[in-house]
Amino acid sequence: MIEVTDIHKTFTVRTRTGRLRRRRTTVRAVDGISFTVAPGEFVGYLGPNGAGKSTTIKMLTGILSPGSGTVRVAGLDPSRRRTALARRIGVVFGQRTTLWWDLPLRDSLTLIRHLYRVEAGAHRRRLAELTELLDLGPFLSTPVRQLSLGQRMRGDLAAALLHDPPILVLDEPTIGLDVVSKATVRGFLERVNTERGTTILLTTHDLGDIERLCRRVMIIDHGRLAYDGDLDRLRAAVAADRVLVVDLERPAPPVRLAGVVVERVEGPRQWLRVPREMNAAAVVAALADRYPIADIALREPGIEEVVTRLYRDGGRVTA
Numbered sequence: 001m002i003e004v005t006d007i008h009k010t011f012t013v014r015t016r017t018g019r020l021r022r023r024r025t026t027v028r029a030v031d032g033i034s035f036t037v038a039p040g041e042f043v044g045y046l047g048p049n050g051a052g053k054s055t056t057i058k059m060l061t062g063i064l065s066p067g068s069g070t071v072r073v074a075g076l077d078p079s080r081r082r083t084a085l086a087r088r089i090g091v092v093f094g095q096r097t098t099l100w101w102d103l104p105l106r107d108s109l110t111l112i113r114h115l116y117r118v119e120a121g122a123h124r125r126r127l128a129e130l131t132e133l134l135d136l137g138p139f140l141s142t143p144v145r146q147l148s149l150g151q152r153m154r155g156d157l158a159a160a161l162l163h164d165p166p167i168l169v170l171d172e173p174t175i176g177l178d179v180v181s182k183a184t185v186r187g188f189l190e191r192v193n194t195e196r197g198t199t200i201l202l203t204t205h206d207l208g209d210i211e212r213l214c215r216r217v218m219i220i221d222h223g224r225l226a227y228d229g230d231l232d233r234l235r236a237a238v239a240a241d242r243v244l245v246v247d248l249e250r251p252a253p254p255v256r257l258a259g260v261v262v263e264r265v266e267g268p269r270q271w272l273r274v275p276r277e278m279n280a281a282a283v284v285a286a287l288a289d290r291y292p293i294a295d296i297a298l299r300e301p302g303i304e305e306v307v308t309r310l311y312r313d314g315g316r317v318t319a
């Protein structure tokens with residue numbers, strides 16, 4: 001569905017160094033990235049600010065052409081076949097709307113129907129379906145400028161999917177949304193992926209989006225892919241520590257066990273950081289030997305911790 005081979009993109013930036021002097025510097029926004037996304041996959045695209053995510057998305061959607069390397073989306077070269085590609089792809093930019101500010105949402109969607117030349121009957125059916133899934137009914141007649149951010153995003157998602165494209169590319173679709181709107185958007189995307197088989201590439205800083213929706217993540221740092229694989233393997237690869245939550249039978253001072261650090265104590269409950277290289281079962285056995293234990297649970301690190309660690313270590317993944 002999406003094939004990217006060794007793409008590069010550099011920008012030349014002119015910076016002022018004095019009253020008249022300017023210096024030209026080259027920014028390697030994308031520096032040799034390759035990946036493929038198969039039909040029906042839901043892939044998260046992560047990276048710190050300025051890593052090159054938007055530049056990649058712009059090359060996938062034909063807004064920018066790569067300096068070198070090749071991109072194929074639905075078999076097309078996006079920068080050369082932008083119009084043909086538009087029929088096969090839906091794009092949502094969370095920070096920008098594709099809707100007409102002064103028009104009611106319904107009219108915006110009708111205009112989009114004409115742009116994509118969707119036949120009237122198919123449009124009616126699709127709009128009814130999207131209206132139900134995204135609960136657009138209460139604000140279809142409201143001008144876009146009066147919509148809340150969450151309503152506007154639901155409208156943008158409908159606009160991107162009206163022509164039923166097999167590929168959906170999303171750049172920060174949950175940015176600024178409240179918890180309820182986020183849940184609506186995530187639930188909707190999950191259904192689009194599982195029920196219609198739409199291939200989805202999702203760029204986000206919201207790790208909750210990734211954890212809820214994506215089996216595969218790609219992480220970009222300084223224009224290069226630092227990781228491409230499933231989330232669990234990433235957890236193990238960055239060797240983020242696990243936490244053992246121990247309930248002792250009664251409150252006690254922090255337990256003492258070689259290699260294990262007690263992070264927090266609350267009454268009889270203690271949180272123990274267990275380094276990845278230690279065998280958790282052996283730690284549990286050693287604890288049970290020395291302390292009266294009522295209950296015990298092992299927690300894998302949250303995705304926040306995994307990603308923070310990856311960015312901090314300069315994006316090196318060794319596993």
Ligand SMILES: Nc1ncnc2c1ncn2[C@@H]1O[C@H](COP(=O)(O)OP(=O)(O)OP(=O)(O)O)[C@@H](O)[C@H]1O
Pocket residue numbers: 011012013027028029047048049050051052053054055056
């Ligand atoms: N049009 C442009 N002209 C000059 N430099 C640019 C341009 N677009 C992007 N860059 C630079 O390229 C690098 C990658 O930017 P990009 O917008 O792709 O990052 P990003 O991962 O999307 O970041 P963010 O999470 O902040 O949106 C940055 O250093 C940015 O300043």
